Amino acid sequence: MKPTVTNLVQLRASGWTSRSVKDEIRENTVRAIRAGQSLVTGILGYDDTVLPQVQNALLAGHDIVFLGERGQGKTRIIRSLTALLDEWMPVVAGSEINDDPYHPVSRYARDLVAERGDDTPITWVHRDDRYGEKLATPDTSIADLIGEVDPIKVAEGRYLSDELTLHYGLVPRTNRGIFAINELPDLSERIQVGLLNVLEERDVQVRGYKIRLPIDVLLVASANPEDYTNRGRIITPLKDRFGSQIRTHYPLDVATEVQIVRQEARNATVGDVQVRYPSYMEEIVAEISQLARANANVSQRSGVSVRLSVSNHELLAANAMRRGLTAGENVVAPRVSDLDALVASTAGKIEIESVDEGREGAVFEQIVRGAVLQVFKRRVSGDKTKQVLAAFEGGAVANTGEDVSSAELVAFAADVPELRSLAVKLVDGDESPAAVASAVEFVLEGLHLAKRLNKDASGARAVYRARSANV
Secondary structure (H helix, E strand, C coil): CCCCCCEHHHHHHHCCCCCCHHHHHHHHHHHHHHCCCCCCCCCCCCCCCHHHHHHHHHHHCCCEEEECCCCCCHHHHHHHHHHHCCCEEEEECCCCCCCCCCCCCCHHHHHHHHHHHHHCEEEEEEHHHHEEEEECCCCCCHHHHCEEECHHHHHCCCCCCCHHHEEECHHHHCCCEEEEEECHHHCCHHHHHCCHHHHCCCEECCCCCCCCEECCEEEEEEECHHHHCCCCCCCHHHHHHCCEEEECCCCCCHHHHHHHHHHHCCCCCECCEEECCCHHHHHHHHHHHHHHCCCCCECCCCCCCHHHHHHHHHHHHHHHHHHHHHCCCCEECCCHHHHHHHHHHHCCCCCECCCCCCCHHHHHHHHHHHHHHHHHHHHCCHHHCHHHHHHHHCCCCEEEECCCCHHHHHHHHHHCHHHHHHHHHHCCCCCCHHHHHHHHHHHHHHHHHCCCEEEEEECCEEEEEECCCCC
């Protein structure tokens, strides 16, 4: 609840004490750690790696630079830090830079306190409004970050030497809060120099004015490792002034990546069309990203973002929905045959190293096949497939593909009871035609990739038969 204190004398009577923003965050960090609360929200897979370093940096009162490839949650971590601020903070009413009522620094606030004394009006700022952020671009100026002369105020009759003609930049306006700079190396070197005083002397100096504003701010930045040598660099004096440099990373295992995808992906169900996502298909989506990060033909300098997994998860569900709508099905489930659609969601998110022209598709197909095989080996043991293979040795032939309905695959599985039993187990007992059909395709493709079945693909259709069978 917003405090009701409205002037300086009431603020003193309330017992409120002034603290620096770093001390405030340190004290709230101590409380959060003691209570077993996470310092950031919506971040998975960093509990034993990144987050302890964040805790250390905050407890040490450090400014922080997060170093990591795209899509590693750097900005989300930074924005979550606002939860470590007090919910409400008193400021001198009308102040542009959140002046501390006990220690005002702007000319406006100093004059107001001198004039009104205990009757100085107080207003309260919510912690969400104590956060400022700037995406670094080459055209960012000192005026954007620090401030500049306001020509309108000069035109109103004030002298240029009057501090009240200043238009404060983003950093002063975040006084007593958290200021973040994303992609710091993209900031030109001469502008980075302008941040040196903010990090060390804790003040800002505006061109043409004999003033120093002691700014109280936690400065946090993000950067891509490649930016140090490619697009730009963080100048050495500025790097030296950041207390902590924390390296982020991609999910270290498939299970974590699946959790992130479930958290971030858009709900696939639309209207009366229900999408049931088998867990093994989610694992395949995550495994594709994991394998891409280890593939020699994929540029690891640009990274393979978790956004790839999220986009692939969403597009796979969309293709299943489109396929189901065409077949008149209201309950659909992604299948292995839907994986071909992921070319569209993958093309812009991974960079293929220089290979022979036209081989990009082959690299992607290799990654997808590898992902399906890895998940199949984890999910299906060899002894469970012996009777399924026996049915194919006995002459069974399976047709799959986009134009094969769920009912057709379920009918085929009914003729091979061992296959149907295995499929139902894979989907945790979900006996809907869409779920069973998806599991049947997964088993068939897994057996093919394990070199236990032959597969003849033509367009959107595939035929599976025994390896001993004549084509």
